[in-house]
Amino acid sequence: MSSSVPSWPPLTPAERAVAIEVLTKGPSSRSEIARRLGMSGGSLTRLAKPLIDSGLLLEVIAPPATGAGQGRPGQPLDIVTDPWHFVGLKITGDAVYGVVTTLKSTVVRRETRPLETHEPEAVADVAHSIVRSVATEFPQLAGVGVGIGGEVRDRAVIVDSPYLHWREVTFAELLEQRTDLPVVLENDVAALVESETWFGAGRGLDRFAVLTIGAGIGYGLVIGGKQVRAPDWSEAGKHWILDPNGPLTPEGRRGSAASLLTIPSIEYQVRAATGSAVGFEEILELARRQDPAASRVIDEAARALGVLLAQIAHFTLPEKIVLAGEGVGLVDVAGRTITDTIASHRHPQAGPVPLETKISDFHDWARGAAVLAIQVLVLGGTDGG
Structure with missing residues (x-):
């Protein structure tokens, strides 16, 4: 598996705020984005231009106006989802559930692998088998998010997992060594909350x-x-x-x-x-x-x-x-x-x-974990949004 991981182009904080607003809220007009971010229309236009030129945003072709006296509608801005895909994994005591999502967290593939042992190296092998399998169809994987029931430290170490009987397991490192991809680890409920915040019921x-x-x-x-x-x-x-x-x-x-x-x-x-x-x-x-x-x-x-x-x-x-x-x-x-x-x-x-x-179901939990990987790409770190 290639270790070449896609990344967002360098952005100023204001440009990143615009890109995240479009990513999480969906296609929006410049005036809507400016209003939500509390900036002027002119400022938003200046910020949007380099994002469009870099291929991060695109202008959606709006349908023609039909009402009498209506002018030409503005072109909404949307995020460019290609070529990024993300893997989300939910680990239970019985199985590893995996999904592949787009940058907008749309699930495009599901996988499940049973667990025969809770030994960390073996579980990492099972998780890797899912990543390896989906990489044949989605070669541009940007990262892996893992959700697990239990306490997690620094988005990398499983401090205590009652379902797997693990303590102080550096699982993110184990999976990174196998996949050559950035891995972010989190408590499964925390991952689900992030998913609902960015793309779900709490958006x-x-x-x-x-x-x-x-x-x-x-x-x-x-x-x-x-x-x-x-x-x-x-x-x-x-x-x-x-x-x-x-x-x-x-x-x-x-x-x-x-x-x-x-x-x-x-x-x-x-x-x-x-x-x-x-x-x-x-x-x-x-x-x-x-x-x-x-x-x-x-x-x-x-x-x-x-x-x-x-x-x-x-x-x-x-x-x-x-x-x-x-x-x-x-x-x-x-x-x-x-x-x-x-x-x-x-x-x-x-x-x-x-x-x-x-x-x-457990694939929904895996989708929440994939959002962690999306956040790492978008925010440029593993400490969450």
Whole structure:
């Protein structure tokens, strides 16, 4: 694999701001871009010219005006996506999920490889096999983003991953040695939040939150368009106590978000009640059919989720809460219980919680990791946007 990695041309901070604005917001007129960046139209025109001349931006041919008296419409500016492609990888305890995306994070290919061992060198080999496979179709790869459940340091070292039982693993280095490409490593929830900020449900918002439910609980907060980070943030979600009298499960403290909302805990509760091992999707179906044990567990989880969403709304005042992850099927089965619980924990005159639910699979998480690689190319570093 070639070690020649494409890069953006050298840009001034103002030129880079214009390019990022077009990349993340989509085709826009000069007047729209100038307004959003708080600059004059003349300044925007001067900044846009070298970006067009360098081949980074292009002028989109606008349709002719049809109304009487309308002048010639301005030509929107768009980003040139060729020749860059990016690989995103999501590593779970069972498999490596990979995607290839364009510069605008559009997924153009998906791959999955099972894991037979958690030994770091072997996992790096599996990840490399995905990169090597997709490089035959997309030879101009600009970088690799990797998302993993656990604590990550300096976007390079896995400090602790409970799903892989890793501590202090320099995984970015292992993969860079194999792929000859820049690799950026991040907690999977943080990667998903970056993806939603640049290209997803949070695009253009000043303040929003992301809550994920699945194998674990994840939470991210964006203020002023930037993700809020703290040393213990990645573990915060699982310790929210939502019902002090709630269930005690192997995951999380009694009545915590982890014990009430994670898929393993929901499956554990149904197994403890019935003696049968039942998967999450089957539990949801049983609850739809009003099976007593499944209905009780799902109803309890729905009330817990409603409390949690109300608390997030109270204390972060978000413009939107994005609910994602493999466990969001809970909303389809028990959505009324969730909304009623939110309402019961809010002031009667409070507005509705702005909630957007996104059904996610592991390739969606991999797409979030690809956005990390996009940011490295665009921003010129690995410390995030």
